[in-house]
Amino acid sequence: MVAHDRVRSPLPYTVAMVMTTDASAAVCPHCGGTGWRLVDEDGTQVARRCECAESTRREQLLEQAGIPERYRHCTLDSFELWNAEDPTLGRAKRAVEEFVDLYPESGKGLLLMGAVGTGKTHLAVAALNALIADKGVRGRFADFTTLVLEIQMTFDGSGSSRDILRPLIAADVLVLDELGAGKVTPWVMDLLYYLVNSRYVHNRLTIFTTNYSDFAHTAGQETLTDRVSARIRSRLFENCRRLELRGGDYRRFRLAEASERSTP
Numbered sequence: 001m002v003a004h005d006r007v008r009s010p011l012p013y014t015v016a017m018v019m020t021t022d023a024s025a026a027v028c029p030h031c032g033g034t035g036w037r038l039v040d041e042d043g044t045q046v047a048r049r050c051e052c053a054e055s056t057r058r059e060q061l062l063e064q065a066g067i068p069e070r071y072r073h074c075t076l077d078s079f080e081l082w083n084a085e086d087p088t089l090g091r092a093k094r095a096v097e098e099f100v101d102l103y104p105e106s107g108k109g110l111l112l113m114g115a116v117g118t119g120k121t122h123l124a125v126a127a128l129n130a131l132i133a134d135k136g137v138r139g140r141f142a143d144f145t146t147l148v149l150e151i152q153m154t155f156d157g158s159g160s161s162r163d164i165l166r167p168l169i170a171a172d173v174l175v176l177d178e179l180g181a182g183k184v185t186p187w188v189m190d191l192l193y194y195l196v197n198s199r200y201v202h203n204r205l206t207i208f209t210t211n212y213s214d215f216a217h218t219a220g221q222e223t224l225t226d227r228v229s230a231r232i233r234s235r236l237f238e239n240c241r242r243l244e245l246r247g248g249d250y251r252r253f254r255l256a257e258a259s260e261r262s263t264p
Contacts, residue, residue: 061132067125067141074125076100083247089119092243096123099207099241100130103137103173109206111236113213113224114245120209124175127207131173140171144178151188161191169198172205179210180227189229196235208236213244 027033031050038045062072076097081089092112099106110127112120131137147164154161168174184192199206212224214233225233 058133058136061136061138062129065128065132065139065141067128068143071121071125071141072129074122075129076123076126079119079122079126086247088114088243088245089247092119092123092245095241095243096127100127100134103131103135103205106205109240110208111240111242112207112209112245113242114211114247116211118245118247120245121177124177124207124209128173128175138170138172139174140168141175141177142168144176145181147176148182148184148188148192151191165191165195165198168195169202169204174199174204174206175209176206177209179208180212180224189232193229193232193235196232200235200239206240208240214242 028050031037034050036047037050039048040046076093079093081093083089096110099110110124112124114120125141128137128139128141132139147168150164151161153159154164168176196206210224210227212222212227214224214237216223224236228236
């Protein structure tokens with residue numbers, strides 16, 4: 001007697017098709033390319049997903065996440081605590097590691113705040129990469145400026161803003177990078193609130209990064225509220241753990257370091 005896996009649903013991917021269309025390509029020796037293998041449990045043959053199927057599935061999830069090529073290499077291990085004088089980098093890294101370890105019981109999303117070059121995007125993408133690779137999470141990456149432009153391009157009737165937002169709302173975990181970059185119209189702001197609020201009410205965790213602080217440190221400096229509205233800011237602060245990175249510009253540090261090495 002063969003009992004099927006506890007999850008009575010069709011295969012999410014046709015693993016045999018994914019694994020090979022080339023007769024010379026290797027086929028999994030455990031499942032023969034089907035994605036399923038039989039396991040004996042107390043005398044009953046139970047169908048379980050093969051490790052090769054799960055590996056293929058997670059590779060596809062990484063491809064579908066929309067992570068830019070520039071950031072695909074980002075991992076928590078590769079995040080450097082380069083400024084030993086600033087403790088915020090280490091605190092932020094530990095908080096992100098905890099978020100990944102506890103998921104899906106993390107409770108809240110993350111709001112990474114700090115100036116340009118502090119490593120916010122690296123940490124956010126590192127978390128997303130880890131969640132997809134280690135836990136099979138359906139994740140998405142969206143750049144704020146690109147998202148706004150895509151929404152604005154629907155205004156001529158050539159597309160639907162709902163179609164753009166739907167996969168971002170549905171993702172288990174979303175990274176929304178550079179929140180507040182660029183001014184937006186009230187209509188676009190309403191759509192962004194719809195995105196943030198929809199994820200909030202469905203308890204889907206979001207990792208935000210922004211260059212804007214909650215307070216103006218100098219005269220005339222814009223705050224996060226100025227850039228994204230009070231109601232979006234309220235949702236962020238209610239549903240995210242705030243992490244401020246103040247370590248300085250890592251890219252400038254690396255350039256200076258390279259310049260020193262090249263100086264005779």
